[in-house]
Structure formats: C-alpha cells, structure tokens
Amino acid sequence: MTIPLNETHDPSLRSWVASANTGSTDFPIQNLPYGVFRRAGTAEAFRVGVAIGDAILDMTAAVASGAFNQASEGAHTAAQACRAPVLNDLMDLGPTAWSALRLALSRMLREGASEQAALQTCLIPQAAVEYGVPARIGDYTDFYTSIHHATNIGKLLRPDNPLLPNYQWVPIGYHGRCSSIGVSGQAVRRPVSQVMRPGASAPVLAPSARLDYELEVGIFVGGSNALGEPIALDAAEQHVFGLCLFNDWSARDVQGWEYQPLGPFLSKNFASTVSPWVVTLEALAPYREAFNRPADHPQPLPYLDSPTLRASGAVAIELEVFLHTAAQQHKGLSEQRLSHSNFRDAYWTVSQMVAHHTVGGCNLHSGDLLGSGTQSGPAPEEAGSLMELSRGGKEPIAIAGGETRTFLEDGDTVIFRAHCQAAGTARIGFGEVRGTILPARTVA
C-alpha cells in the first residue's frame, strides 16, 4: 500500500491557528499528529488531542462543540473514537476512518473554515499541558533494523565477525517490557543490577556504569490480525497507525553479562520513553522513498519483498540526538547535538517488520508498539548511541562546558527530535522525547 498524496498534503495550506504557519513549527496543518494530554498539574483524565502550531485541539471538546456534526460519516465515527483517554479506539478503526478524520481536521483548521469560531475555544496551549503515553500498549517489540548499528555493536563484541549470519535475512526483533514505558519528561532512575566487571571472578550488584540511550523510531499498530493469520507485506501499512520517537534506554554492562542465550532483560526493562505525538502514516506520505538493498547483499525473501516496497518502502525522517548535562544547565549553556541519522537508512522497513512479526501467526493489536532499533547511519557521526560514539567507552566525547562523556551521567537530559522535509512539501516534525537520569538507589 502506498498512501496517495491528497489535499491535506498541499504545502500552501495555511491554518487559522497562526502559530501553525511559521514554517519552523513541527506541527503545521500538513501534520496533525495525535496524542493524549491533560492540563499540567491536575488529576484530570487524559484526553486525545491533535497538535496544531503551538496549541492542541482538544478532541473531546471539539466533538462536544458540534464541529463534527456535518462531517463525513467516517470522520464523525473517528472523532467519536477520540473521546477516550488513549488512542486505542481510534487506532482500531483502520486507515479509511483515519484518513476521513484527517481530511475533516485539515478542512476545519484551514484559514476561512466555518468551524473556526467553534473550535477556537477547544484549543489549549501546549505549554499548559502534560502528556500521557499515547496508547494502552498491549505488547512491545523492539527490532534491530539498522545494519550500521548492528555492525558497530558487533565490532565491539566480535571484531572478526561483526555481523551475524542471520542479520541480512531476518528482521531481528525481540519482545520488550510494556509496564516501564513512559512518556517524554520521564525521570529514569539509573538501574542497579548484576554486572561482571572485567577480570572479576564473580559478579556484583551495582549501579550500571554504562548507561546509554538508543535513538529509535516507534511504530504504533492500528487494527488487529487473528492469531494464526499473517499480515502480508503489501497490507502491512494498513495495520500501522503512525510513528513517534522512542528512547530505548540501555544498560550496556548489564546487557553484556545477562544477554546470553535469551537476550536483553534487566538491561532494557527499567525504562523506555515515547514522544507524546504520533505522526500518522498519511502525514508521512510525501516523505516516502525507494527502498533498495545493495546489489551485493542478499535480497529479501519473497514474503519480505514487493514492487511497492521497492518503490516507496523507506520513510525519510531526519533524527537528532541532543544532550543537556546538569553542568551545562547550571552554566546556562544550551543543549548540544550529539549525532543525527535518517530513518531512510534502515535495513528493514516498517512493512517488513509487520510482515515478519506476523508471518508465524503472531497476532498484533491496536496500541502495540514496535521499536525500530537504534538508528545509526553509515558515517561515524551518525551513530544512535553513546556505546557507538565512544567506541565502547574507549574514546570519551568532548562536551561543551569542559566535560566529557563515555556513557550517561546522573543529571544528564537526553532529547531526541525529528522532522521530515522534501522538495515541494511542508516541513513536519515529531516534537521531542526527553528523559533525565536520576542517581541510582542506594545498594544495601
């Protein structure tokens, strides 16, 4: 499936929400991402909103305003599904309903729309809210789709044999922990766990000394497949609601000791952080690119290959990592960009992840989250983790203000941002996901 461009993608569209028309906002009228929010500092129930400029359209209020009374049946139904504390009901409805709601929102938020008066009262400044995790996540799966990341990490562990034989055939993935997934702003306590120190004969219980971020794209599933019924590659994107930013925090020393033979466990399950805004696949349609495997690489097996995949399987999303240390904050220094990469460089696409995940019959549900795995690009400065940037902790990175880093220190704030831009299109952004490292608890 390729989503065709339509009037909602027109780069000349302007909104009656003036802050949406600046050219630099992440949330112009061509974007319209979904999230859940409440007024900051209250105990209100979370509710669904749509980001527009520096504001949020409160969907519960918008429905109550009557703005959707004259909308298409699909848009009306989808808007009703937004009267909920999470996006799962909307995600359940599928791409026709998602598209109908997007068209209705685009028309209502345009300059000159008759709904302006009614909807103006349904806007809340983004600065006045706090966010929730956008969906009730039933299962979370983390993939490993960057061959550059897999090779970089492999070189540190196995210099002679960095890339395992299955990598170019299998979209490698593993199941992760749902309960510890939080939303941007999460305070992440440095985990305490078993580590085996170099040269030691026995492990110790200690705070992780190699705490890291992982720059990932999060993929929210929409709709379900029955247990035992795979989703074919070309139908896969009909089961994807949208994309977000995702930080899959990792304790490298814990992982190194625990991960054989069954994979990461405590090294990952202490926290993961999603961005508040989910950018729909339809909003990303203008930034789709060809997906090509280098000719000297194994080509995907038939269940992971199609002409549509080759024509438009990739999504060009420019990803950036920023660090803001406690010392920098204290000195009034700005955050510092550590690296950047692009999701177009992923070795496996969103549709390949979905098709592979389900080929054996595994059932996906609305709200399930897939992580793309760390997105590192081909160049060294495009590495999506400190493990890679510091060459396994051997080469400290210089930080503005006179500090260095190999891994994260207490008080560090990590921020990911992302945006898409292409010739003849609007620039749309993902907002950000940020998290701050708290000191470990005291080990008795």
Added chain:
Amino acid sequence: MTIPLNETHDPSLRSWVASANTGSTDFPIQNLPYGVFRRAGTAEAFRVGVAIGDAILDMTAAVASGAFNQASEGAHTAAQACRAPVLNDLMDLGPTAWSALRLALSRMLREGASEQAALQTCLIPQAAVEYGVPARIGDYTDFYTSIHHATNIGKLLRPDNPLLPNYQWVPIGYHGRCSSIGVSGQAVRRPVSQVMRPGASAPVLAPSARLDYELEVGIFVGGSNALGEPIALDAAEQHVFGLCLFNDWSARDVQGWEYQPLGPFLSKNFASTVSPWVVTLEALAPYREAFNRPADHPQPLPYLDSPTLRASGAVAIELEVFLHTAAQQHKGLSEQRLSHSNFRDAYWTVSQMVAHHTVGGCNLHSGDLLGSGTQSGPAPEEAGSLMELSRGGKEPIAIAGGETRTFLEDGDTVIFRAHCQAAGTARIGFGEVRGTILPARTVA
C-alpha cells in the same frame, strides 16, 4: 515470607460437595484454586469461579446469594473483587485479602456449613463450561530456571561448554508475547517462519519441522511495585497470587536461526497456553521445601539469598507430560506419559525470579505472568521437552501404537498435569493444560 499452615490446610476437612472428598480429585477443599469460565458454547461474559471437586463455585452467584454478607470484611471485599471477567481485581488486593477469602470459602464449603443451601445453587459442573485466560496479562516474562534443561540444551548447541558462565549467577529471563497466550484447549497452528536448513546457503520460509512443547510452571503476580522500586527477596511472595501450568510452545528450528543476538522471537510468539486454574500460594504452603544450592556451586548474591529462602524457598510440585497422537485417538489408545519432573529441582525459586526481575526497578503489575522455563529434572526421563528427550531429534521416541516422535506432528495433543502431596497433607492438583497441533497454513 512463609505462609503458616492454618485450618484451611487440615487434611481431614471434608466438603459438602461430595466429589471433593474422593482423595483422587485435584480440587479437594484444601485447594480452592481460581479461574474464569462461562457455560460452554455460549457468548456469556467470563466470570470468576473456584474449583471444588468436579464443580465450580460461581463467585458472582455466590456473592449475589448473600453467602458473604456475614463474612469478615477482608473476605467480603475479596469476594466483591471476584465479580469480574478476570482475576486482576482480586490479585490487586494482596495476601491478607486472599487469605481472608480462602478461609471464608473453606468454612462455607465444609460439611455442615450453614451456607450450603445458598451455595448449592451456585455450583456449575466443570464438564459444562469453557475457560478463559485467568487474568488480563500486562506483561509476560519467561525464565530459564532449570539447570538441567539449560545444560541439556547447551550440550546440543555447545558440547564443550554447555552451561554459560552467567547461568549460576543470574536468574536468566526474557520478555515474551502476551497477545498469543491462550487457555487450555488451544489449537496451535504450526508456525511458518524462516529456517536455515543444515548445509543450505540461504534460508527458506517453511513450516517448522521441529515443533516442541516446554513444560513450565506459570506464576501470576498479585499487586504492583512502583517503577524504580525493587521488591526485596523476602517480600517477593507477597506479590505472587498463585501458580498454574504453562506450555511455552517452541519452534526449535526457527529459534536456532533467529535467536542471536537478541533472543527468541517468532520461535515462541505464535502461541503459549496456560491452565485454567490458578493454585494460590497459600494452598501450596504444605508443600514447601528447603532450597539448597550444592556446596560446590556459586552461592546466590545477597539480594537473591535469605534464611527464609533456604528454609522454604522450593515448592514441590510433581509435573507430568502426556502425549495423545491422532493415531492413538483413532485407535482408541490412551494418552501416554512422556516424562515427569518436579518443580523442587528448579535452580532459581519463585521469590528469586521476582526479586531479580525488579532489582533494576522494573515494575510488575497484577496479572503479569512469569514462566518458570522448562522444568527438566536431573534424570534423562525427567526432560521437559522433546528436544531433550530425542537428543536434538537424533533419537526418536517410541510411542504406543507403533509411532515414533522426535518433534510434534500435526494432530498431536500435549497435556501437562501436576499435583502436590506430602506426608500428613491432602493431595491437591493443578488440573491440566492441553493443546493440539494444527497443520501449518499453506505457504505460497
């Protein structure tokens, strides 16, 4: 924590439900396990029940009958929490409430109880119902607690180095898939996935040819810990509602190709099956045994060790695997016992699993499911999987009726049963978990 024996454990207790007094039933009045059920073939909502003999006490009906009106406040509250389609609300209440409800149920179901007339109308024959998954499972974690299984499997993969260096230090675990967990009676479609055949230069998409069961104990969490706040070893069992039987179906050929470096994925996520009845930790109190590490093994780190653990950390549960092939069923032959083992032989206990899972701050919630990992005992005939019994498929097992097996074939039904018995106690059982293999879907 050790749960003290009390009047509910008295082996001389008899119930006014006559089938509970046979001595051979899994469900005497000393057991009182919880599950969810509805009348077979209906679309009724599932509801909570308690197994007693060959019947089920419908808890919604029992509450409505007024039987709990004179019960203790704790029992009354816990009984109200049973008016739900899953056990999560009851699991949330914690051990004091669980114990109060058990005492009330034990007294009401005893011979001579004044509630007999009211409750008699709340009984439904087990033969007339179908079961649901007992809890809404937020996260599922599979452990690997049998050193015999780890060694047996390790010998097949790494003859010179069967047990990895971390095994005796770390309760190895990994996150699994919740969506594909079903209840006893599940029909399991043979998964299709990528496999790399011996000597091949490229993988193929094919039905698994090495489909296996894994004999596991399931552990249902009750209560929650906050993210970042570990559960100490001696408090761990306060966060355990009860135990069940669990079949963690595995596709060995798929696993062998996909599992490095991040662990099992499609080889496990096509299906897992729980038994309908959850036996509470309090019911298991008479079958607790000392937990001792051999003196020449590394002793557990302090966060995984305590005098209470040493005194009573193990639970003696006799586990059995039965196979009933389609040909046996056709010929009228009975199912055949393939192996048996005992949960007392686990290298890591229930409390160690909980303490390790949370030591880095991971938060558990009511309804979370922990799998014990395949329970194999020290003797070859105590292996908990076909992979072990057939020595990696090299030594076919003879099956009554003239068949042999290395791995599971289409139409095979696998049944696990379990019971506990000790001197001076009643015999209690877990019922069974069964599942049948369906042919793979056609691969295009």
